[in-house]
Amino acid sequence: MTLSAPHPHTSAPATDAELVARWMQGEEAAFDALFARHRGPVLGYASRMLQRREEAEEVCLETFARVVEGRYRPGGSFRSFVFTIAHRLCLDRLRRRGRWARVRTLFGGPAPLDPTPEAHALQDERCRRLDAALATLPEGHRSALLLYYKQELSSREVAEILGITDQQLRSQLSYARRRLRETLGPDDGRTP
Amino acid sequence: MTAPTGLRHEDLTDADRALLRDPELAAEHERELELGQQLALLPDPEGGPTLAEVRAASGRRRRSPALWGGLALAAAALLAVQLGGDDMRNRGVPDGVGHVSLRAVAEGPDGRRALADGDAVRGDERVLFRAVVDGSGHVVLTQDGAAIHPISGRAEVQGGPWVPRDGGPLSWRPDDGRSRGEYRVWLCPEPSGSLDGCRSDGLVLHWTP
Numbered sequence: 001m002t003l004s005a006p007h008p009h010t011s012a013p014a015t016d017a018e019l020v021a022r023w024m025q026g027e028e029a030a031f032d033a034l035f036a037r038h039r040g041p042v043l044g045y046a047s048r049m050l051q052r053r054e055e056a057e058e059v060c061l062e063t064f065a066r067v068v069e070g071r072y073r074p075g076g077s078f079r080s081f082v083f084t085i086a087h088r089l090c091l092d093r094l095r096r097r098g099r100w101a102r103v104r105t106l107f108g109g110p111a112p113l114d115p116t117p118e119a120h121a122l123q124d125e126r127c128r129r130l131d132a133a134l135a136t137l138p139e140g141h142r143s144a145l146l147l148y149y150k151q152e153l154s155s156r157e158v159a160e161i162l163g164i165t166d167q168q169l170r171s172q173l174s175y176a177r178r179r180l181r182e183t184l185g186p187d188d189g190r191t192p
Numbered sequence: 193m194t195a196p197t198g199l200r201h202e203d204l205t206d207a208d209r210a211l212l213r214d215p216e217l218a219a220e221h222e223r224e225l226e227l228g229q230q231l232a233l234l235p236d237p238e239g240g241p242t243l244a245e246v247r248a249a250s251g252r253r254r255r256s257p258a259l260w261g262g263l264a265l266a267a268a269a270l271l272a273v274q275l276g277g278d279d280m281r282n283r284g285v286p287d288g289v290g291h292v293s294l295r296a297v298a299e300g301p302d303g304r305r306a307l308a309d310g311d312a313v314r315g316d317e318r319v320l321f322r323a324v325v326d327g328s329g330h331v332v333l334t335q336d337g338a339a340i341h342p343i344s345g346r347a348e349v350q351g352g353p354w355v356p357r358d359g360g361p362l363s364w365r366p367d368d369g370r371s372r373g374e375y376r377v378w379l380c381p382e383p384s385g386s387l388d389g390c391r392s393d394g395l396v397l398h399w400t401p
Binding site: 035171 | 194197198203227228231232233235236238239243250335338339341
């Protein structure tokens with residue numbers, strides 16, 4: 001059975017909750033579908049947080065390895081669970097980069113971007129500018145923007161992942177959007 | 193209080209929606225949402241780890257606890273001999289605070305080996321830590337004084353082994369060019385605050401190319 005295809009009993013693709021339920025009942029292919037669905041977003045999140053493709057791949061690998069180990073307990077959303085792991089792994093690595101990396105961030109300088117194949121493949125100049133602007137944000141604000149807008153998690157889920165209150169999240173999002181606009185320029189980076 | 197501009201409809205409260213009836217705020221709200229939509233359209237990268245790699249990594253992690261026991265015992269014997277300097281550091285710690293010891297193992301292409309204070313770790317190895325706690329309290333692992341696990345706060349322990357990050361392999365090699373790192377586990381009576389009054393045990397590792 002191909003799980004990227006619609007569930008046999010419905011016309012819509014299986015939801016995460018449905019796939020998780022089937023996986024819990026021993027249907028390994030259901031996990032394959034969950035992995036296929038979330039690998040790109042997790043890798044994208046880690047890439048933008050870490051700005052290093054190799055480390056991002058390691059985070060992505062470890063995130064799903066932990067999921068396979070059966071630490072997921074149905075309750076919250078699967079996506080929120082996956083991004084909680086990925087976010088913590090990213091933070092681990094950012095913390096470990098040492099004092100000089102932290103000093104660079106404190107002074108607001110952009111973290112160095114590896115010339116990844118994806119970066120070269122980004123045809124859209126606007127996306128490239130947006131990515132570059134994101135890289136200049138402090139990690140806390142970058143993660144808030146990415147989780148809320150890029151991953152479209154709810155404000156409650158994002159606040160839980162970041163370990164902050166809803167009000168703090170609103171404040172972080174507001175500050176981050178302002179910083180992003182300042183970096184992008186008056187037209188939000190629409191004109192290259 | 194921060195204005196609710198830029199939040200998606202489902203995340204707004206009734207009070208937020210009432211605020212956004214103000215034309216100026218509403219216009220700002222639309223602009224912020226538009227910026228959010230641009231972020232949502234950022235592409236995800238292609239590639240990444242495969243399912244086979246994920247399952248293999250998970251298998252490696254599952255096998256690791258069995259190896260831990262023997263290696264940790266060997267490391268403990270070595271550390272007990274070589275870390276006498278920690279007695280000095282722990283002078284003045286209240287009697288009510290239990291004891292803690294830190295053990296480390298390097299994992300590389302040639303397998304695993306116990307690490308002792310002052311040992312060298314090669315660039316192709318990574319280090320796994322484990323602490324043994326005698327007594328209850330709150331623990332944190334630091335690298336050169338900065339918390340690395342947990343990153344914020346401390347983990348509550350009731351005595352026995354404490355394995356950072358559930359036993360997952362850790363790679364603490366500093367990537368800022370430092371060749372030496374001091375790793376220390378702290379057992380504290382309180383879940384937060386100063387490390388004064390916490391008992392600790394640690395080791396120095398030297399990273400080689």
